[in-house]
Amino acid sequence: MRVYKVKDYQELSRKAANLIAAQVIMKPDCVLGLATGSSPIGTYDNLVAMYENGDVDFSGITTVNLDEYKGLDASNDQSYRYFMNEHFFNRVNVPMERTHVPNGTEPDSAKACADYNEILHQAGTVDLQLLGLGHDGHIGFNEPSDTFADETHCVDLEEITIQANKRFFASEADVPRQAYTMGIGTIMRAKTVLVIVSGADKAKILNQMINGPVTPRVPASILQFHPNAIIIADEAALSETEL
Ligand code: GLP
Numbered sequence: 001m002r003v004y005k006v007k008d009y010q011e012l013s014r015k016a017a018n019l020i021a022a023q024v025i026m027k028p029d030c031v032l033g034l035a036t037g038s039s040p041i042g043t044y045d046n047l048v049a050m051y052e053n054g055d056v057d058f059s060g061i062t063t064v065n066l067d068e069y070k071g072l073d074a075s076n077d078q079s080y081r082y083f084m085n086e087h088f089f090n091r092v093n094v095p096m097e098r099t100h101v102p103n104g105t106e107p108d109s110a111k112a113c114a115d116y117n118e119i120l121h122q123a124g125t126v127d128l129q130l131l132g133l134g135h136d137g138h139i140g141f142n143e144p145s146d147t148f149a150d151e152t153h154c155v156d157l158e159e160i161t162i163q164a165n166k167r168f169f170a171s172e173a174d175v176p177r178q179a180y181t182m183g184i185g186t187i188m189r190a191k192t193v194l195v196i197v198s199g200a201d202k203a204k205i206l207n208q209m210i211n212g213p214v215t216p217r218v219p220a221s222i223l224q225f226h227p228n229a230i231i232i233a234d235e236a237a238l239s240e241t242e243l
Pocket of ligand 1: 036038066067133134135139140165
């Protein structure tokens, strides 16, 4: 794991955007794995600015997102499809038909997961997978578990995740209890993984991810075994980590 310690969220966002832009410039038809949440918003803003300056062209890329709430459609402003359109896809020149997010409106979980696996297989190996870190160590929506799931699956969200994500919803009752997520196996097969972590509230779990035992109880800890994992974290997030 290569860890870049940065001062704050602004610097984190710039650095992450630079790495993603470098990937796209080096391989214009690359497959980007993308993430939602508060962590990547600044990264997307920086990528949009680079696009507007004429420094990056997203017309050749394919994107696959990590996850989606079960039951939310694209018009729901809490769906991850809506988030991606708002923060990134509608602001750059990626062809919308090559942007992929699990289908939250498919009520049949087995079908939703099989369909997304098919999309992932068609897209091919992810060149760079962007990841945030959940407070319980989840990546995508791979919650702590007894095993590491390989491919796309439906998960029951942990209470801590519902609590963390309720800030975006009108009320806690509105937070979906289930989600479809890319599996750990797919994430681990990405050529590069880029984890961005900001804030003191992530300090404990970031230390467990980097220095703790590799265990499905802290799903992100598996990234210790990834051959090309890059972590960009700010001083607050790294305040409990010995490097
Ligand atoms: C969410 C998402 C993850 C995200 C993580 C951290 O629940 N499913 O993909 O990376 O939790 O979110 P945030 O960046 O808002 O802290």
